[in-house]
């Protein structure tokens with residue numbers, strides 16, 4: 001009955017059941033699977049709203065889904081109606097004068113990158129899953145990625161939203177304004193809410209001038225303190241034009257070389273602290289090739305690295321000489337999720353600490369983990385420029401109690417350093433216990449009140465983000 005009504009909304013071809021739901025019924029990590037009632041693929045905002053009204057009337061759980069690349073188990077619910085936004089994939093308006101774009105929730109991030117390029121503009125959010133992740137999903141998780149240190153995360157890049165509320169109303173917050181103090185900031189409430197408060201159907205997003213040249217290098221430094229000095233020196237010299245500053249330790253390089261022998265690692269696998277650094281320049285004085293073929297922005301980077309090599313605060317460096325070499329450097333970094341998940345059992349974390357506390361975090365976490373499990377191994381990949389670490393632990397044995405104790409060690413260290421146990425991937429199901437243990441209780445109670453007020457039947461992505469009072473710690 002419910003599905004018959006849903007078919008009248010979308011047309012029968014766009015309500016998928018049985019084996020046709022396979023690609024939606026398991027997340028990217030393979031760690032979370034479910035048996036949804038059906039997957040609906042509405043064509044527009046009105047159809048999304050009609051489906052949500054139907055779900056509200058029938059008390060059916062709704063799970064919005066974009067590219068299904070999330071890493072927190074947030075898209076899986078047995079018996080839910082999954083609403084895929086994939087057909088809302090139109091770029092409604094590209095406005096170079098106001099440096100903004102209106103995109104449907106189903107626009108794939110890489111497609112948005114391609115669409116803005118001819119105007120000399122770019123939408124700067126980027127990460128390894130850009131070929132599948134969708135605008136609605138990146139907003140719902142407040143995604144970050146590699147360019148946050150220069151441009152901010154999704155919240156910083158969004159001007160306006162269109163939302164279908166849990167009762168099926170359409171809320172128009174499609175502002176193209178940089179200043180709007182008209183009451184509570186509902187836009188920011190929906191960004192990062194992981195589909196628990198409503199469905200994002202479209203957004204107004206900021207664009208930035210596309211760099212005319214990039215200077216990209218792999219750099220080995222003695223330790224993370226030197227890495228931070230390199231970052232600060234580069235920021236000073238370039239007026240804050242560092243786009244990416246990514247840390248990969250020796251363990252990562254070694255594992256990558258085993259998994260991807262086809263990739264040529266410019267600095268090999270022998271250094272403890274490897275940094276991928278990228279500076280982007282827009283001014284012609286920095287981007288125009290000189291008579292000898294050199295590009296000024298690359299020369300600045302080479303000069304700084306040369307000085308630091310002499311001072312022995314840099315041990316080794318390889319500067320990309322072509323687009324192809326730059327692409328390889330990025331491929332090395334963007335294999336991180338594949339590398340991390342290629343070994344099990346694992347305990348995966350996504351934490352943030354102040355920039356000068358990254359090394360302290362690693363030292364403290366390693367020391368405490370060694371006391372708990374002498375056979376535990378770890379691997380880190382970090383958006384070092386914004387203090388975000390993907391710290392993966394490989395326990396010596398597959399033991400649920402041991403893995404929980406490891407999560408708590410990470411949480412303890414993070415809270416001692418006044419960091420966050422959740423930096424950019426969201427809470428979903430995977431961090432509900434951390435939420436219950438670590439989130440300020442007053443903040444948690446307020447979140448529960450907001451959820452109850454907006455979604456009284458609790459149909460929107462139930463069991464995600466906010467732990468029930470009864471959930472185990």
Ligand SMILES: Cc1cc2nc3c(=O)[nH]c(=O)nc-3n(C[C@H](O)[C@H](O)[C@H](O)COP(=O)(O)OP(=O)(O)OC[C@H]3O[C@@H](n4cnc5c(N)ncnc54)[C@H](O)[C@@H]3O)c2cc1C
Nearest residue numbers: 066067068069070074127134136137138140144145195200
């Ligand atoms: C290889 C790889 C690399 C990654 N690197 C990064 C990284 O560097 N930085 C980073 O932040 N993330 C990263 N991720 C995680 C992931 O890509 C992001 O979380 C992404 O934002 C999810 O987008 P999606 O469209 O796939 O969302 P989904 O996985 O489909 O959904 C994620 C959450 O958003 C909700 N949702 C989806 N669409 C909507 C909507 N329209 N309205 C309301 N709620 C919605 C879902 O219900 C779910 O709670 C990576 C993932 C992979 C696989």
